[in-house]
Amino acid sequence: MLLSEIGDKEVIDLTKGSRHGSFWDAEMLFNESDGKIKALLVPNLQGKSRFSSAHDTMQLPWESIVKIGEDIIIFRS
Structure with missing residues (x-):
């Protein structure tokens, strides 16, 4: 799978x-x-309003x- 193929996938915590956000939002x-x-x-979009300028991040090992699917990337925190 190419990086360009997973860029638009949503990252979801199971x-x-x-x-x-999408994979393109990650580093x-x-x-x-x-x-x-x-x-x-x-x-880390929990508890943030869409107008908030501060962007917290979480490190995801x-x-x-768990799964890289057709539309989403699922991980377990």
């Missing part, structure tokens, strides 16, 4: 049922020694991703 953290993806930094 445990809380919360939405964390990736890499392991410097082997180049593997270590974690994603996703926006790559291992917590």
Whole structure:
């Protein structure tokens, strides 16, 4: 799967049922020694209004991703 194919997928927390934006809103953290993806930094949209300028992020370990589906990426917090 290409990065361009997953960019528009929504990132959803299975445990809380919360939405964390699209994959394009996330940043990736890499392991410097082997180049593997270590974690994603996703926006924490809970409790924020859409007019809020402060963007909190949460670190999502790559291992917590449960499924990359057709329209969404599901992770377990």
